[in-house]
Amino acid sequence: MxxxxxxxxxxxxxxxxxxxxxxxxxxxxxxxxxxxxxxxxxxxxxxxxxxxxxxxxxxxxxxxxxxxxxxxxxxxxxxxxxxxxxxxxxxxxxxxxxxxxxxxxxxxxxxxxxxxxxxxxxxxxxxxxxxxxxxxxxxxxxxxxxxxxxxxxxxxxxxxxxxxxxxxxxxxxxxxxxxxxxxxxxxxxxxxxxxxxxxxxxxxxxxxxxxxxxxxxxxxxxxxxxxxxxxxxxxxxxxxxxxxxxxxxxxxxxxxxxxxxxxxxxxxxxxxxxxxxxxxxxxxxxxxxxxxGWSEFKPIKKMLPQEQNTSKEKHWVRLTKTCNQDCLFCLDKELQDGTALPMKEIEVDLKSGFDDGARRVVLSGGEPTIHTQFIEIIKLAKKIGYEHIQLITNGLKLSDDDFFKAAEMAELNEITVSIHGHNSVIHDKLVGLKGAFIKVLKTLKNAKKYPDLIISIDVCINKLNIRHLPEIIKTFIDAGFYEFDLLYIIPFGSAWENRKLLFFDIEKELSYLHKALDFSKDPRVHIWTNRLPAQYLEGYEDLIQDPRKIHDEINGRLELFADFFKKNKPLYCFGERCQYCFLQNFCQDLIKVKNGETLNCVSWPMCLGKPKFQKETHQLSLKDIFDDQIVDMKKFADFYIEERYYIKSLRCGGCKMYNKCDGAHIGLIKERGFKIFKPAG
CATH class of the missing domain: 3.20.20.70 (Aldolase class I)
Known part of the structure; x- marks a missing residue:
């Protein structure tokens, strides 16, 4: 109404x-x-x-x-x-x-x-x-x-x-x-x-x-x-x-x-x-x-076709627990058992999301396109009422002209393709399948036949491709693709098993990362960063991932955190992995609270002078998030994001106050940049 x-x-x-x-x-x-x-x-x-x-x-x-x-x-x-x-x-x-x-x-x-x-x-x-x-x-x-x-x-x-x-x-x-x-x-x-x-x-x-x-x-x-x-x-x-x-x-x-x-x-x-x-x-x-004056305004010669209004609320639906690749960095490996979800289960999931108000659906896996009823699932989503259907895929199946056409005819709207190199040597090694790169190029070629399709490219940044990242992005910009999601490798799944091959010292490779990020200055190009530690984005602060995305990470680990508080079960990933994880400080704070410490607001860095507005101070302790029955991880994450998510510039390492300073709030850095820091010699 x-x-x-x-x-x-x-x-x-x-x-x-x-x-x-x-x-x-x-x-x-x-x-x-x-x-x-x-x-x-x-x-x-x-x-x-x-x-x-x-x-x-x-x-x-x-x-x-x-x-x-x-x-x-x-x-x-x-x-x-x-x-x-x-x-x-x-x-x-x-x-x-x-x-x-x-x-x-x-x-x-x-x-x-x-x-x-x-x-x-x-x-x-x-x-x-x-x-x-x-x-x-x-x-x-x-x-x-x-x-x-x-x-x-x-x-x-x-x-x-x-x-x-x-x-x-x-x-x-x-x-x-x-x-x-x-x-x-x-x-x-x-x-x-x-x-x-x-x-x-x-x-x-x-x-x-x-x-x-x-x-x-x-x-x-x-x-x-x-x-x-x-x-x-x-x-x-x-x-x-x-x-x-x-x-x-x-x-x-x-x-x-x-x-x-x-x-x-x-x-x-x-x-x-x-x-x-x-x-x-x-x-x-x-x-x-x-x-x-008029210099900014240029008449448009041809009107675009009228487009229908769509709602944007999004619902994710897993179709398979299997994949036709064997990526060295796969985060999903531990959840894969070689099966595809039954059609009835998928239908229930689709209807549940729609009934909750979603009008966009994201089909994921494993690899969703290898579900034997993939095309029927797209049609079912449309029949239920979804107005926008997005696919997350490695692109192998869509290299087949007829299969791609069938998916488009079923009214697939958006495709996110995972591509991790600009040639067969890099991409095929990372995905564990010879010939994969040639197929994914064929998929992109197929996508060009359908100009209304939205296409984006996911790239997992790791030791084997970091020095080629600028070439990877340029290759696909030259091919007419302009949206990229750069996924920083994290210590879970196959990535941790292959850590000696994949993990790297990012500070030594910053020049390659920044050269790749320079493409974001092209108004046609949009680059997202995902789990990339913010301190490595000096000069590219507008690309820092929204801090509230931490909630998405937490929601995927609620059972882990519940067991940590209710059953005193240690976080299985705690230890050697932490140095590679962007949630390192978050988890350290969580452990402090679990052990009875009270967390306070982080103090304002001295090199920034006196703040223009005096911030109200808050505290958080165990009783604020845990009552022996329910763990309120949202409340903890909100507190951490607002009061504890502080970072330093790499330049701060030479400051005499380094060990006494926590840096500046992530939001302030996104607004004003790392340039605000004035390290004291």
Whole structure:
């Protein structure tokens, strides 16, 4: 009910008050007049008589309108299907107040969050205390929304403080549990006009980051909308990604706004008339053009085929416990028993994911394509209702033209192919199968026949290929493939058995790693890092894996950690392996807590000077995560990520304070880079 699109909407700005002063706020200087509740109710009644079915309470901060609960209850009486609150979250950080609004009939909330860090949010909103309240509000909504059938969306306005961190914001809200994310370019009015050069980025600067956040939202299962950005800025590579299908939004013709606010003037030039999107584009802000000109905007000659809207929530389904390769680094080896899962079991798994709300499914193994009913499984997933089907594969079976065509005809949407070398010598040795490289090249050739297919390449970084990594990436870029996931080898499965052959001193090979990462500067190319220790990414901080991905690692080891606490069973991997594992510090902290120590926040590094904002201190002990029955690993991971996930630069090794300093928080490093460190000689 609360997710309907193009529903006739009445938008009322009921409050002239807001404790924030956002750098891009279109309502400042304040131009919203306060209305009495009787007038608001009359407007709502008139809207209902005019056929409106959704009511939006917007600028400035509607929760500061004291009669809001009364107004919501009246709105419900007039037959509105959707009652939508746009808010900064301050008031609804009070859970009791939120429940009161839900009881009155509120069933849709859009909360503004412009950063993943308190420091940046404070800069953007000019409110030092807002961030924690916003996060509390989000947690309140997520906790209550199923009971009250209330939808949640997060709005992020692009500005000069945050455009480089759009992926971080999407990762952040995804791990909180948010499934809908709107990203806006600011309307050049009010503060956005006043602070134009300070607050408003050039469209050309944000292209790369739009591309990255679309891919990130895809992986996170977040429904993404990009709003108020002209189609000519969204290049074809971005627009064809599944993450943006149906989500490029210019304006809503079904919305009626009631507010004493100026309207942004938009214009087009003669070249725009040659654009295929001329009629659907609302143009560019006149103020923007007067200030920066037309050079960034190029008409698009041909419109892409209309693409259907898809949901992004993802469900993984294992099809086999066997593989037609014998990779030297296989992490799955211990779980393989040579069998394929029965079709009935797979069907139950597919339906379970769909019933839980997933509309994307990822087919994995072992090697999923060797399941004798693989094509039927794709068709079954489509029949159940999945809108996007992704395959994780070694590519061998798909080298067969007919098999590939059958998979594509069954409506396979995305393929991630594992390729670990740029020639047969390296790849075939690593996967334990002669001739594998030739077959995977044939698979990529087949993929080129189907331009709507999304193709990405996984590479496991190890001793045998690290010095060839730049050549590997260049080889496949030259072949027309632009997305890469670099998986750093970890000490489990076959990788640990073959450790003498595969593990290496990464500090000695950094030049090869960095040369490979240089390809990420090409706007066509997107590189992900997976489990790669962050200290080796100095100069490439935007490629540091989102720290909240630790949750994914923990979720795969819950039984291991439960036995550690409940049965005092040692972690089987603890010891020699730790030096090669990116979870080394995490597990050391876990052992400290198990042994009765209390963990404190890590102190601020001295070389950074006094922090601009004094952080609230927290502690965690055994009783906080374990009650003799349940182990709350999520709580421990949250604490570790927020309070203990600190790293140093490799340059810190020469600092006289090295042994007394823990480094800086991973989030700060992602934002500002390792360059912030000033080692003391």
């Amino acid at each position: 609360t997710n309907k699109k193009n529903i006739p909407t009445l938008d009322i700005a009921i409050s002239p008050s807001c404790p924030n002063n956002c750098v891009f706020c279109t309502s400042r200087p304040i131009n919203i007049k306060k209305m009495g509740s009787n007038k608001v109710i009359n407007l709502i009644r008139d809207g209902a008589n005019d056929g409106k079915k959704q009511l939006e309470f917007s600028a400035m901060e509607p929760t500061f309108y004291k009669d809001l609960p009364l107004i919501i209850s009246k709105t419900k009486q007039y037959g509105y299907e959707v009652i939508h609150l746009l808010t900064n979250g301050i008031k609804i950080s009070d859970k009791e107040y939120l429940i009161y609004l839900l009881q009155k009939g509120l069933n849709k909330i859009t909360l503004s969050l412009h950063s993943h860090r308190d420091y940046l949010e404070a800069k953007i909103t000019n409110n030092k205390t807002i961030f924690k309240k916003k996060i509390q509000a989000l947690e309140n909504i997520i906790d209550l929304q199923k009971k009250w059938d209330c939808s949640l969306t997060v709005n992020t306005v692009i500005n000069n403080y945050n455009y480089q961190y759009l992926t971080d914001v999407n990762n952040f809200i995804s791990h909180i549990g948010v499934k809908k994310h709107n990203i806006f370019f600011p309307h050049i009015l009010g503060n956005a006009q006043k602070n134009f050069n300070k607050a408003v980025p050039r469209y050309s600067k944000i292209k790369k980051y739009l591309y990255k956040v679309v891919i990130t939202a895809e992986k996170n299962g977040v429904n993404l909308s990009i709003i108020n950005i002209p189609r000519c800025i969204i290049n074809e590579r971005i627009y064809k990604l599944d993450g943006l299908k149906g989500h490029f939004i210019a304006s809503d013709p079904n919305k009626t706004e009631i507010a004493d606010a100026p309207i942004e003037e938009k214009i087009k030039n003669d070249k725009c008339k040659k654009c295929a999107y001329f009629n659907s584009c609302s143009g560019i802000s006149k103020y923007y053009i007067d200030s920066r």
